[in-house]
Amino acid sequence: MTMFLKQLSFLLLAIVGVVTATTTCHDETFVPDAVLRITAENKTQSCLPSKSVVLVNGTSPGPELRLLEGRTYWIRVYNDMPDQNLTMHWHGLSQAVAPFSDGSPAASQWPIPPLHFFDYEVSPPVGRAGTYFYHSHVGFQAVSASGPLIVEDLVNPYPCDEEKIVFIQDVFTNNDTTIEQGLVSPLNWTWSGESSMILVNGEGGGTANGTFCNASLSTIDVEPGKTYRLRFIGATALTFSSLAIEGHESLQVVAADGSYTKPLNTSFLQLGSGQRYDVLLTTLAYPTKSQYYMQLESRERPTLTRGYAVLNYGPKPSFISPPVTPPLTLSNTSTTFLDYALTPLSFSDISDFPTADQVTRRVTIKVHQHLLSGLTKLIWLEDNYSWTPEVPAEPYLVSLYKNDGIEFPSMDRALANGGIDNKTGAFPAQIGEVVEIVLQNTGADSGGVDIHPWHAHGAAYYDIGSGNGTYDAAANEAKLKGTTPVKRDTTMLYRYTSGSVGNGTDAGWRAWRLRITEPGVWMVHCHILQHMLMGMQTVWVMGNETEVLGKVPKPEVEGYLAYGGNVNGNETHWPEVVHFNDLWAENQ
Known part of the structure; x- marks a missing residue:
């Protein structure tokens, strides 16, 4: 029986009978597979003045998480902020077996209260290896509180020499609180403003509405004549990007949103918030210079934001400035981009x-x-x-x-x-x-x-x-x-x-x-x-x-039903949780 059918059979057990569950205390003997600590700290991003930014383990983007398909993982998320709620969503992964771990406060989970932690149960099924990311689902926090999540294959259909993550974010002049309050205010509604810069792997410079920003660019180190799998992750708040790489016109799309596709060549990508594309890139056998620009531009907005990163063939420079004159002319929005063209590999x-x-x-x-x-x-x-x-x-x-x-x-x-x-x-x-x-x-x-x-x-x-x-x-x-x-x-x-x-x-x-x-x-x-x-x-x-x-009866999930319930841990008590995937396995 395939993993999908096993999942479905477990989920439908509730139709014919009640599943018996117990809670488990995650005390000092429990060791999570990964730990994410969320803080709000003053930070300078691109050319913007220092402001409060929500960070994951002290950085934005947060650390890369790598999971293997077919395994269950526990990821402990600490809300170390004293005055903000928090959730974490595993974007693109189904949480059907562990419904309270989806991280969506409007649908399934109370947010983690300040100075508490929550143990998320994440189990990527076999067949869903690919490129994903995690992000907060509270307010405007996801603009910075996010990071790459890679589900590794048991068997990789597209071998390559190396992988590189291209994590795309945008930044705004105002802080999260000011933006959120302006957007939800009933009497003084205020727009957030347009993006002030597009970042790649946390760095970026270029132009925003004609204003030049001379901030150091992110470098993606490569060697001549090799094949790289570039995992593009659209983690922007607002920006819909058009992007291409100077001197490298052949990008071979092999996956979209975690689904493997038959290879399809394109000279550019369009990437909206939440989208991911995996691309095979064969580097130049005889590059004529050490650095080639990756150019990213916002589309469908009243102003233009243009950012850059660098494909780097040489020694890693300490500082690379964005070009004053754009090296590429990117196309306008294609409303047919990859539609009716991508074909599943599976x-x-x-x-x-x-x-x-x-x-x-x-x-x-x-x-x-x-x-x-x-x-x-x-x-x-x-x-x-x-x-x-x-x-x-x-x-x-x-x-x-x-x-x-x-x-x-x-x-x-x-x-x-x-x-x-x-x-x-x-x-x-x-x-x-x-x-x-x-x-x-x-x-x-x-x-x-x-x-x-x-x-x-x-x-x-x-x-x-x-x-x-x-x-x-x-x-x-x-x-x-x-x-x-x-x-x-x-x-x-x-x-x-x-x-x-x-x-x-x-x-x-x-x-x-x-x-x-x-x-x-x-x-x-x-x-x-x-x-x-x-x-x-x-x-x-x-x-x-x-x-x-009927998946799990109410007594066993009581801790999930109250804000600050005992599924959340803090300095004074350990969390009491349901191991939903173990429960599913027991009913096979």
């Missing part, structure tokens, strides 16, 4: 792709920016519903376990309302369904339109393409003919004009197709941090009440 991913006649339901989510009446506050709506830091008041899964006012979402109400239960604000789905989710961009109250990298927790989906205007299922099926889409977890909802469109006018779509197999409560949201804070998030409840809440 036969199981090809054979598992649901055909159109297997689709049981289509859910169209209309994305719209709204100006609250009588206020200056802008919010984002999805089917006229907005999930903000105040809504819900507690994690949705916690509310369902506690049965304290938020009822289990009704499929009947959802079917009558295009997919959303308009009483609970959640999107229910049934195990066994094959659902198409169509993200439909629409004109804002002001007439503008934006782009959005949409990310799904819980399970990867088959990305079936994008286009202008309104989604046409028959026309898109014709474009899909002869192709097999790749499983993704973050894809771009483009706009097709930079001008004004009519209020509510359909202005572009992105479509997914997925089998509903993972019972749980999962976030599906735009990965731009500003948009998340403004409400561009949805909550999906997959499975019925028995399937979702």
Whole structure:
């Protein structure tokens, strides 16, 4: 039985009986596989003045974590901040077996209180080796509180001489607290400002809105005539990047969002917040100079931010300045970038792709920016519903376990309302369904339109393409003919004009197709941090009440149901946790 089928069989045990669980004390004898300590410290980034920055083990990005597929790991996360909550999300990895370890405070987990720690249970299944990252899911912290997470293969289908991580972030003039307060303020809504610089592996210089920043660049050390696997990680808050490497026009994409693909050549990459691409690069056999610039530029924003890193063939310089004149001319946004072109490498991913006649339901989510009446506050709506830091008041899964006012979402109400239960604000789905989710961009109250990298927790989906205007299922099926889409977890909802469109006018779509197999409560949201804070998030409840809440009975999860519950440790007590993956293994 494959790992996937074993997982599914365990999750569905709740249908026929109650799983018995016990809690385990993680005392001084327990040794976690990795430890992340989160602090807020004054730090200088790029050319910006020193400000408070949320760091992981004292750095941003945080340390690289390497896990092996098919193993269970415990990662201890300390919230060493005295005045901020914290979670950690394992972006792209399904946490279906350990639902309280997904790190999404709106959906599944109370945040870690100040000066407490939480032990996250992470178990990458066989078949999901690839490039991921971890980041906080509270407020604006993920702009800096993040780091690479690599799931290693049992057998690597693309051997190379060496691997390099290209971790892309952006920075802003104001600190996290000021930005968050401005975006959620009901009376004095304030935009965060545009990105002040694009960073690669924590360093970066270039230009922002025409202002030159002479900060040292990150170097990626290579040798002539070798093949490197470059793991590009889009950990930006806002920036949608176009990038290319001077003198190296052949980039061979071999994975997207943790899914291996058949090789596909491209001369550039587009990378939105939350996206990852693995690229094979063969270096020059006879380089004519020691350093070649990697150039990154923001797209789809009112101002241009241009950053750089360096592919370094020579001795490592102590300081490399950005060029005054850009060495490359990067293309404008391609709204067809890799769509209908990438093909899964895995036969199981090809054979598992649901055909159109297997689709049981289509859910169209209309994305719209709204100006609250009588206020200056802008919010984002999805089917006229907005999930903000105040809504819900507690994690949705916690509310369902506690049965304290938020009822289990009704499929009947959802079917009558295009997919959303308009009483609970959640999107229910049934195990066994094959659902198409169509993200439909629409004109804002002001007439503008934006782009959005949409990310799904819980399970990867088959990305079936994008286009202008309104989604046409028959026309898109014709474009899909002869192709097999790749499983993704973050894809771009483009706009097709930079001008004004009519209020509510359909202005572009992105479509997914997925089998509903993972019972749980999962976030599906735009990965731009500003948009998340403004409400561009949805909550999906997959499975019925028995399937979702019957995995582990309530007495054993009581510690997860209260803010500061005994699943959190601190200086005075050790945490009491459930070993969800051990419980699953015992029921095979």
